[in-house]
Amino acid sequence: MAFREVNVNEVKEVLRVWLGVPGSRPPGLRTIAAHCGVDRKTARRYVEAAQAAGLQRTDGVEALDDGLIGAVIEAVRPARPIGHGHAWDQLLGFEDQIIAWVAGDGNHPPLTITKIETLLARQGCLVPYRTLHRFATERCGFGRKDTIVRVVDGDPGSECQIDFGYLGYLTDPETGRRRKVHALIFTAVYSRHMFVWLTYSQTLAAVIAGCEAAWAFFGGVFKVLIPDNLKPVVTDADAVNPRLSRGWTTPSTPGSTADPARIRSPKDKPRVERAVQYVRGNYWSGEEFTDLTEPSGQTSRVGRRRRDRARQRNPLQCSG
Template sequence: MVEIREVLRAWLAGAGLRTVGERAGVDRKTARRYVQAAEAAGLVRDAGPGAVTDELVGAVVAAVRPSRPNGHGPAWEALAGHEEQIRAWVTGTGTGTGKAGRALNLVKVHELLARQGCQVPYRTLHRFATERCGYRVKATTVRVADGEPGVECQIDFAYMGTITDAETGRDRKVHALIFTAVYSRHMFVWLTYTQTLAAVIAGCEMAWAFFGGVFKVLIPDNMKPVVTAAEPVNPRFSAGWLDYAAHAGFATDAARVRTPTDYPENSVIPSFTRSALSLAGFVGPYSG
C-alpha cells in the first residue's frame, strides 16, 4: 500500500512513469500497473494529492493483487505438479540429472520445465525450489555472544532513495547512517545527503546524544570515510577518523571484509521507508 500511495502521489505531481517508479522503489512496469488500476477506479491526472484516499488505494490493491486463497498464485500451483521432478533435478537424485548424478542449476531446470509446457517466471521457480525442493538449503546459523551492554555498536550506510531538494528543486540521493547497539539491537538512524567523514562524525555526535553516551567499540562496515584500506587482519583507518576516535574515547574494530551477513541493519529499512522521508519533508539530516 505504501508503494501504491507513493506511485500515485508522484504521478499526480506530473512525474513520468520511470521517475515515479524510481521514487517509489518499483520498476516502471509495476508503476504503470498501479496507475492504470487507479485510472480504472476513477482517478484523473489533474486531481490533487487529496484524491489518493484509502478507498482508492484499496481498489488498486484489489485490482493488481487479487486474493489468493492459499497464499500463492497460478505459477506456484503449476510448479506444485512438478515438485518431485524439480527436487530430483536440484538435488542430483533420480533420472534426468547432470553427469555423474550432479544437480542441475536452476536455469537448466527452468528450461526443462518450459519444454514440458510449464511456463513460469524464474523468480517464482527460485522461491519454489528453495522453499519446497531443498535448493541451496542455508546452513544452520550459529548464535554469537553479544557481549556486555554499552560495549559495541555497529555502524553502516544504507541507500534510502532520492528526494527532491526544496531549495534547488533537483533530486538528491539520501543515505541513512545506521547505528545498531550490538547487545540490545536498539537503532538510531541519521539521514544525510553525503557519505563523507564530516557526515559520519555528525551522525556519531547525534547518536551519542540519543544513546546517552559513547560506546567503547565501534564496528564500521568498511565505509570509505573511516576505513581507507579494508583488510582481514590489519585494516587502515583514516587520520581524521582516528583523531575523532581519540577525542570521543572509543576504539574501532572494522567489520569482516565482504561479509554483509554480519550486519543486522537491513531490518530498519522496511520501517523507515522513502515515504517516511516524504512525510518528514527531509531537506537535511534527520534523527529519530
C-alpha cells in the same frame, strides 16, 4: 490434498460440543464446526470415528478419556507408512528432474520453487507448494547451504555496528534539485536500539556529524565500534591491520576501539545489515519528506519501535 496434522485438543473439543449439555437439544454438525473452527466434514469424521469407538450422545464428558481420543485420532489420521503423504510420493518420480532444476546448468540458472511448481503442474504433478519446498530442501539440495552459528551479543553498551544504506531521492530545498539520500545507521548489538542519521553525501564530515548525533542519542560511546569499510573511515582496508583515518579516530570516537568489518563480509556486522532493510522499508518508503531535518526527528521513534519488536521476539536479550 495437503496433509494437516490431527490436533488432540481439537478432536476433544469437537466431541465435547457434540455431546451437548444434558437436558438441551444437541447441536448439529454445522453448529459444531462453527464453534470449533473446523470444517463440517472434519467434524463429521471425528464424530463418526468416536461413535465407531463406542461413544454415545447419552455419555458424559468423562467418557472422552485418552483411550477414546487415541482411537479417534488413529481412525481419522491418513495412512503415512513412511512419514509422508501422497504428494510426497508423487514427487519421488520427478526427483532427478527437480535436482537438475535446482542446480541449474550452463544454459539456465537455478529455478525457484514457484517455477518448479509450474513446470511440474504442466506434467500433471499437482502438489502443495509447502510439500514441494520441503521435498526440494530435504532431497534435492535447495536452500541455504551454510551452517548458521549463533553469535553472542555481548554486554549492554559494549558493541555498536555502523553502516551506510541508500534510501532514495529527495529534493534539496537549497538547490532545488533531486539528490540521493543515504542513511548512516547505528545499531546497538545487545538491545537492537537504532539511530539513523540522514545525509546527502558519505564524506568524513557527514560521518562525524552522524557519530556525534548518535552518541548524544545513546547517551555515550560504545566500547567497540564495527563500521563498514567506508573510505572516509578506513583509508587502507585489511582483514588483519586496517588503517583508520585520523579524522575518524580522534574527534568522533573518544575512548572506543574501532574494528572495521572485512571487505564484502556482511556477516561481520549482521545486526546493522538487517537494520538497513528495516530503515528502507519501514522508515523511508511511503513517506513524503521535505528535507533531511524532518525525518531526522523521527529516528528515536523508529529506533525504539524496532527495539520493542526485538524485545517481543527475545525479551532476555533486549533489555539493555
